[in-house]
Amino acid sequence: MINSETLAVAEAVPATEASAIIDALRSQADDILGTALEGSPLVSFAVGSAGNFPYYWQNPNNLLFNGATYNWIGHNLAAKATPAQLDSDLFTTNYIEVFSKIGYHLSAADNDLLSQAQKNATNQQMALLNAWRAAYGSLPAATATQQPIDIIMSTIASTWAKPATDLTSIQQASNLNALLNNTPASGQPIRPVLAAYLNALGTSVSLQNATTMNNGYLQNALLAVQSPTAANGGMAIDTISQLVPAYAVSTPLNDIINGLADTSNAVPLHMSVKRTSESEVTVSVNGSTGFSIPIFDFFSVSVGASASYFSDNIATSSNSVDISMVFSGVTLVNFGPVSFNPSLNTNWLWMEPITEAIQNAGADVSGFHFSPACTLDFSPNGPFGYLTGVAISNYPTVQITVTSSSYQSIATTFQQSSTVKASFLGIPLASVTESSYSHSVQTNASNSSVTITLTPPAPSVSGPVEGSVAWILGAQTHYPAASA
Structure with missing residues (x-):
């Protein structure tokens, strides 16, 4: 578990270039x-990014x-990305665009039936x-989908x-007063008039109910994502003062922490590296x-003043290089947007x-229909x-084994340096000077x-740890309208 302040993401490595590595991590985590x-x-x-x-x-x-966390899980999936990747836009952006075009409409035949009934009930309306x-x-202002009578009924x-x-x-209520148990004092005179109107509409x-209620629900659900409030399920997060549309993590934080601490659940990764150009x-x-x-894009190590030590001194054409990594604490975390509750008009x-x-x-x-x-x-x-x-894990333990005529010089360089930095697939593994990774060296004459070993810090769950991040081994995706 590494603090995000030491792990600013470098320029993203093109996913296709690293797909074999990413697929190997996902496959083992799946198992x-x-x-x-x-x-x-x-x-x-x-x-x-x-x-x-x-x-x-x-x-x-x-x-x-x-x-x-909220900003991370709220992103769209990028279209046609293989492997899957987050887009720069939030999912709510697309959702609002789609949802804003929906209204509940009656068929021509049903609309004729309702129009005739409303004509018959004109006086009561x-x-x-x-x-x-x-x-x-005053009366409520009409909207694109609702007339004042519809808004009143909703x-x-x-x-x-x-x-x-x-x-x-x-x-159909036998006791209208009991059913409308939250009627404001100003609405008391309206209840008998309401009953007369509904009776006039008959069958x-x-x-009327389908049109009025469904369009009312649409307005409420859209309002909850466009203008979240405490009343409609808006959620407070710790970085801004206003409320946001609610997301929920269904995996308890304690389960996540315990899962990362269980180092027996681990994904090993072994890579043989050959310099070709x-x-x-x-x-x-x-x-x-x-x-x-x-x-x-693959791997880099900087030692002391040499920012490209892996490229210049380790992964040379004359050396044999093997890199082994262990991603421990494999844990599944589930989350998602909170579904709309029509009975409470929340979320x-x-x-x-x-x-x-x-x-x-x-x-x-x-x-329901799109219009336009x-x-x-x-x-x-x-x-x-x-x-x-x-599926997440701790950041990896890394072992770099170099077989080379210059093995002793490489060992001495690491032994004498207190500043070792590394990155994998464009993701920094931090610096030993920041008390993040430690390093050790072992030679075999x-x-x-x-063999250079880079070791992440022992998991720590105390203190201000909101900046902690975990490595991603794979993900569960959902396209909620794909089967429609």
Whole structure:
């Protein structure tokens, strides 16, 4: 567990160049976690500009959600990225764009039935509107999907009853006062007028109910993601003063910490490295066929004043180089956006309108529809996806074994240096001068080799550790509208 302040992410290594390494880590983590994945196997994941995972998701001092964790899990998945990677945009950005285009509309036949019923109930509707204006001074302003009568009905059903109810239940209530148990004093004169209006609508009240309530729910869910408040489920995080749309981590923090401390769950990685040109090396992972990668994208070590010691002195064409890593404490962390609760009008992720609108495209049926049409690609090739979990570990222990005629000189260089820095796939492994990694050196004269061991610090769970991050071995992805 390394503090993120010592691990600023370098320029991201192109995922395709390191795919064999990333796939090997994911495959072994998938085997270790097994049934814990609950049928959602890991996909290979490339760490990009967002960096590795800030697992310490809860501030131990005030229990607020860690802003770094919130920002990390709130990102879109990048479209067509292999291995998977986070995009620079937040998932809520795409969600708002899609959700803003949805309305609940009746089919032509159902709309005719409701229109005729409303004509028959015109006098009662006018009486209800007049009663509302007398009580509150004005009528609600019409929106693109709702007339004033619809907004009034939605307000009554969703806020005048606890728990929220619907128009059909109001129409059929044997005791309207008991059902509308949260009616404000100003609304008391409206209740009998409301009952008369619903009775006048007769059997068509279900059509009114569907239109009014569903469009009201759409407005409430959209408001919860656009303007989060305490009342609609907005969540406080520790880095900003305003509330944000709620995400939740379902894995308790203590389970994460204990999982990282269990070093018996570990993923080993062995790589043979051969210098093939001035700028590239060929890397063989766990004995597989080698692949080419720019040397500085793969691995770097700086010792003392030499910023490119690995390239200049270790991974030379005349040396034999093996790198072994162990990623211990393999742990699964699950998280995701909090789903909309229609009965409480709280939180925001509501996929049913989106999937139904996709299915209803071009059809004259009552239900959710896009207006205007939505052209976003909802498949796994598109941007409408997010992570639901990550397999994490501690940062790796690294052993670099160099067989070389200059092995003794390499050993002496490390032994005499207090400043050793390393990076793997563009991700810094920190510096021994920052009390992060320690290093040791062992030589073997019989085969002219030297082994340099870089060791991460022992896990620590005390003190201010919100900056702690963990290595990502793989991820669980979700494209919530892909099967619509």
